[in-house]
Amino acid sequence: MSVSKLRFAVMGFRHGHVYDACHRIKGRADAEIVAACEEDAVTRDKIRAEGRVILTHDSYASMLDSVPVDAVLVGDYYAKRGSVILEALRRGKHVLSDKPFCTCKDELNAIQTISRQNKLVVGCMLDLRDQGVALEMRRMILNGAIGEIHAISFNGEHPLLHGTRPAWYFEEGKHGGTLNDIAIHAMDVIPWMTGLHFLTIQVARHWNARLKEASHFKDCAQVMLTMDNQCGVLGDVSYLAPDNHGYALPQYWQMRFWGSDGLLENHNFQEILLYHKNAKEVKSIAHPEGRPGGYLDAFIREVRGENAGLHLSSAECFRAQHLALAIQDAADRCLTRVPLA
Numbered sequence: 364m365s366v367s368k369l370r371f372a373v374m375g376f377r378h379g380h381v382y383d384a385c386h387r388i389k390g391r392a393d394a395e396i397v398a399a400c401e402e403d404a405v406t407r408d409k410i411r412a413e414g415r416v417i418l419t420h421d422s423y424a425s426m427l428d429s430v431p432v433d434a435v436l437v438g439d440y441y442a443k444r445g446s447v448i449l450e451a452l453r454r455g456k457h458v459l460s461d462k463p464f465c466t467c468k469d470e471l472n473a474i475q476t477i478s479r480q481n482k483l484v485v486g487c488m489l490d491l492r493d494q495g496v497a498l499e500m501r502r503m504i505l506n507g508a509i510g511e512i513h514a515i516s517f518n519g520e521h522p523l524l525h526g527t528r529p530a531w532y533f534e535e536g537k538h539g540g541t542l543n544d545i546a547i548h549a550m551d552v553i554p555w556m557t558g559l560h561f562l563t564i565q566v567a568r569h570w571n572a573r574l575k576e577a578s579h580f581k582d583c584a585q586v587m588l589t590m591d592n593q594c595g596v597l598g599d600v601s602y603l604a605p606d607n608h609g610y611a612l613p614q615y616w617q618m619r620f621w622g623s624d625g626l627l628e629n630h631n632f633q634e635i636l637l638y639h640k641n642a643k644e645v646k647s648i649a650h651p652e653g654r655p656g657g658y659l660d661a662f663i664r665e666v667r668g669e670n671a672g673l674h675l676s677s678a679e680c681f682r683a684q685h686l687a688l689a690i691q692d693a694a695d696r697c698l699t700r701v702p703l704a
Contacts, residue, residue: 368392369663371459372432373399374423374439374447376416377406377529380461380488381438385416387656388436394663398430402439423447427454434459434666440531441539445470448485452477459486459662462547464680466539468688475681486662487680489551491616493657494632499650500620501556508637509622512557512594518617519545519600522609523573523582533577540691541569541584545600547687548616551679557620559590561686564701567694573602586690 371388373381373396388394400420401407410418420426427435427450435451437444437460445465448458452474458464464487465471478485491497504512531537538544554560565588569581583601590596604612613630620627625639635648654660654674661674670676686703693701 369394369666370397370431370433371395371436372397372426372430372434372456373416373436374426374451375443376401376410376438377403377440377531378438378461381436382415383490383656384436384438384459384461384488384659387659391659391663396436397432398426400426423450427451427456432456434662437461437464440529440537441544442466442537445474448474449477452481452483452485455481455483457484457486457662457666459488459659461488462684463487463539463543463687464684465688466543468692471681471684471688478677484662484665484677485680486658486665486675486677487684488658489548489675489680489683490658491548491552491632492555492675493654495650495653496629496632496635497552497556498653499648500618500627500629500635503627503635503637503648504556504620504622505558508624509620509627509639510624511592512559512590512620512622514594514621515553515557515590515596516619517549517553517596517598518614519549519598520604520612520614521545521600521602522604522606523602524606525574527606533574533580535579538580540695541581541600541602542567542586542694543687543691546584546586546598546690547683549598549600549618550686550690551683552618553590553596554682555679557590557594559592559594561588561596561703562591563589563703564690564693564698565589566699567690569694581694584694586694588690 388396398419399416400423434457437447451458567586569584571578571581572583574580574582586598588596615631617630628636637646657674
């Protein structure tokens with residue numbers, strides 16, 4: 364028996380990540396984009412000039428009123444996403460959003476409540492899980508390749524690209540914080556890769572270092588956490604990568620897992636290195652092909668009611684967003700030793 368296509372409406376194109384989901388939806392036989400809206404006039408003109416997508420509406424409410432859809436794909440600026448998601452959920456629509464999908468705890472709580480009440484799926488484009496390196500490192504760690512995990516460090520150093528990034532990044536009230544923006548990926552993959560859970564935020568800090576003309580924008584951010592086996596986690600997700608290197612530096616995403624039996628690390632999700640206590644030589648580990656678009660496939664499966672063995676579930680998306688907002692709040696309010704429920 365054929366399955367009807369899942370009908371997506373796209374709301375907002377003010378971050379380029381949304382185009383990945385659009386491209387992948389168009390490549391599927393079980394999903395389609397039936398409407399697309401951009402409310403910002405400048406962005407609308409740019410999209411039409413580029414011709415990458417066909418815009419059908421300039422009003423979100425009008426789009427939802429006039430076009431039957433099953434799900435809304437959200438790509439607007441960060442601080443707007445929470446209200447966009449809530450409106451979709453109130454109208455009985457599932458939601459797939461770029462990360463982060465909101466910038467304050469009240470919105471997150473409301474999103475969780477309404478999605479639960481209306482039995483709707485909220486997915487997020489947490490695509491580090493889709494990398495072949497991440498999949499293999501997870502398999503190795505869970506199979507005990509380096510024993511018990513005692514310490515983890517991660518870097519998510521990004522180029523600032525001021526003047527190239529969308530201008531809203533640097534407008535007060537629209538970005539919502541560097542930790543919430545970038546560290547959400549680490550908050551997702553570290554528990555997934557280790558089977559451990561975050562217990563305490565020891566300290567989180569953010570500050571303005573480079574972009575003096577926008578002093579409110581905290582372009583540097585670091586965090587220290589403890590996991591439930593007392594494993595310590597140190598992370599840096601600052602916008603300190605030299606712009607001319609773009610995203611090519613190994614520190615763009617770099618993760619190290621120190622275990623009782625050795626060290627496992629990767630550099631920009633291109634390779635895996637194993638330093639085992641029983642070997643003098645470092646070992647380069649082959650890794651499988653990734654799962655490009657795994658976040659989208661998992662979302663569609665969950666909407667269809669296939670809850671077993673999901674690559675990424677809505678519950679995991681909520682967990683990652685909760686943790687990201689918690690560390691952002693700790694940095695905003697200079698809190699230390701914050702317990703995580």
